Amino acid sequence: MRLLDKVCIITGAGSGIGQSAAVRFGAEQAIVVVADIDREKGEETAQAIASAGGRAVFVHADVTNPESAKAMVDETIRLYGRIDVLFNNAGISGVGMLHEIEPDAWDRVMNVNIRGVYLPSKYAIPPMMERRSGSIINMSSCIAEIGLARRASYAATKGAVLSLTKSMQVDYAPYGIRVNALLPGTIMTPFVENYLKTSYDDPAAAIESLKKRQLSGELGRPDDVANAAVFLASDESKFMMGSPLYIDGGVVFG
Numbered sequence: 001m002r003l004l005d006k007v008c009i010i011t012g013a014g015s016g017i018g019q020s021a022a023v024r025f026g027a028e029q030a031i032v033v034v035a036d037i038d039r040e041k042g043e044e045t046a047q048a049i050a051s052a053g054g055r056a057v058f059v060h061a062d063v064t065n066p067e068s069a070k071a072m073v074d075e076t077i078r079l080y081g082r083i084d085v086l087f088n089n090a091g092i093s094g095v096g097m098l099h100e101i102e103p104d105a106w107d108r109v110m111n112v113n114i115r116g117v118y119l120p121s122k123y124a125i126p127p128m129m130e131r132r133s134g135s136i137i138n139m140s141s142c143i144a145e146i147g148l149a150r151r152a153s154y155a156a157t158k159g160a161v162l163s164l165t166k167s168m169q170v171d172y173a174p175y176g177i178r179v180n181a182l183l184p185g186t187i188m189t190p191f192v193e194n195y196l197k198t199s200y201d202d203p204a205a206a207i208e209s210l211k212k213r214q215l216s217g218e219l220g221r222p223d224d225v226a227n228a229a230v231f232l233a234s235d236e237s238k239f240m241m242g243s244p245l246y247i248d249g250g251v252v253f254g
């Protein structure tokens with residue numbers, strides 16, 4: 001019960017890593033606010049937590065929209081009176097060499113992956129400041145630190161999230177708020193499956209080549225990242241501030 005009674009908002013909790021984290025948080029006795037733009041998938045996650053005996057509520061949210069992000073925070077405060085943890089997980093992929101990326105596609109990935117960290121944080125931080133307590137977990141990626149082919153726009157967003165994490169930590173440390181970043185390697189989720197299918201003629205060969213880049217020789221599972229998120233959400237990580245936490249099978253060093 002590492003998150004007993006902690007009120008935790010997880011964005012993008014309808015799928016992949018966010019879904020896995022929501023289920024793990026629920027199992028650790030958190031009160032989980034499952035936030036997602038996809039109503040059906042978000043409701044499924046909340047149901048799965050409740051079926052396992054946990055506490056969860058689904059809140060529809062588009063993290064790129066100020067009214068929606070504020071409503072997500074307001075609803076959490078209305079229901080539970082506080083926010084202990086904000087996990088800014090929602091994200092989308094961006095594929096292509098820079099000259100191939102259309103301006104709309106560039107803006108879309110910037111909007112979800114950067115504005116989608118800024119807006120929920122903007123509204124969740126004031127109630128955390130008032131209580132002088134909180135843990136914010138921002139989803140970056142190992143791509144913030146290594147070059148990968150045809151991922152320019154996506155890499156730019158994840159580098160930005162890492163920088164933002166450090167600035168946020170400096171600003172909010174005096175208010176008892178910790179802000180850390182997760183840097184996963186390749187984790188098999190719908191996001192990656194879709195990327196492989198649309199970007200490679202032979203997705204199976206692409207998986208083998210990705211595995212070779214890892215010291216572990218294997219790709220990650222959503223649970224691998226969810227476990228790290230539990231740690232950053234819990235008081236066990238109370239001395240971690242502004243840290244990049246790698247969950248990448250050693251790809252950064254491979």
Ligand code: NAD
Nearest residue numbers: 012014015016017037062063090091141184186187189191
């Ligand atoms: P996923 O596609 O399985 O899940 C993403 C979720 O975010 C979906 O449920 C989707 O509906 C939701 N979402 C998208 N736009 C939204 C919006 N505007 N508002 C609210 N919710 C929205 O992806 P995943 O692989 O679980 O990725 C989760 C996060 O982890 C992303 O930020 C991604 O960049 C990051 N990440 C993933 C990997 C990986 O290999 N899978 C590696 C590093 C970082």
